[in-house]
Amino acid sequence: MNPDDLVVTGIGVVSPRGCDPAALDLDGTAPADDSWFDATAELGARGYKYVPPAGRYLLAATRRAVADAGDPLAGVPEGERGMALGTNSGIAALIDAMDATITDAGAERLSPATAPYFSINTLAGRVAMDHGVKGWNLTLTSPRTAGMETLLAGARAVAAGRSAVLLAGSTEAPLPVHHPGHALSEAGAAVLFLEPRAAAAARGATPYGTCRTATFFLTTAERTVHEALARLVEDAGAPDGTTLPARLICDPCPAGTALAGHLRRLGVPADIVPPGAGTLLPFLHLTRGLARPGPPHLVAAASSDGACALTLVQPLPTPRPRASEQEPR
């Protein structure tokens, strides 16, 4: 399957930066407490009390993405639904609280209803329970880049026939106050619903566009990095004389500086954006880019340990009708 054969047909975002993907305010920092999220309005009054905040955000964003796609899951067998999630601090506060309980009161005082979420995989697992995702389910945790990595891992899984559709996203919850990254904490979730172009066309769904992703570590050989970047830039097909817009989310770290240098040598000067503490901000940038019609552009992220991910976002050139306005076939 050609990477561009997998199209985005649904976007779901819940974030203190906004819930309308096209209108996300991605400048500056956002409050990382929980006051912006109305769990009852998003999920209902009962059944999610023991789900950690990052799980609730993810469930809400997934519901929004599936609804935005026109509720296509009824036509997809549960064994053909796949999911990939990126997160760094999704359960950090929960793990800290569990540590404190064990230290102070003993393991027998742990909350039985919350304890299952000690594993990072259970956030996406909880979504799988609600949406019947029984094909495959993968959680990635690379610093900063894991959200974008879901698009590559997910596209490969679909191409390999492991699922017919893909839910890909990122979720984060605030880091504990004593954590050095607390001030940069992120909160919220973003999820994309992706399906083969032909499947979308068959049910009359209009895609937002496509996301083609490349990942590598900057310890990788120079030539490999250059080739991966050159492929993405060439595939963008920027008209002669124009520059491919690019946004690079990274610290002022050697990997970020090196990645910016690679892009510059390819004629792509990137705007550098300060990161949050997790995987969410790059994913929000690409969801907003998809939701706004316009030319192709790059969203990139790099972490201080050398992990890099770049997604070529190719939105529709003109506004996409809402799911409710699309004619089913």
Place this chain on the structure above:
Amino acid sequence: MNAESTTVDLEQLRAAIAEVLELDPAEVTDDAHFVRDLGGDSLLALEMQIVLETQYGVRLTEDDLGEATSLRGMYELVLKKTAAG
């Protein structure tokens, strides 16, 4: 109320159980069955055990939970346990 207190107040117990079951306290009537009427399950029973043990400073067993299946039953059980010290 905390582990050092042995007073059992029915309304506080109702509120604690309602909190565990994600219900309004008014829904936890004296004789409503935790599982059949209030949507409880085995995991929430364990959660209730931990919460009530911590709150009242008592030890509850699985057998206790199997027998105390309503607010009234749980109140009598916790009362008996706290009185026994």
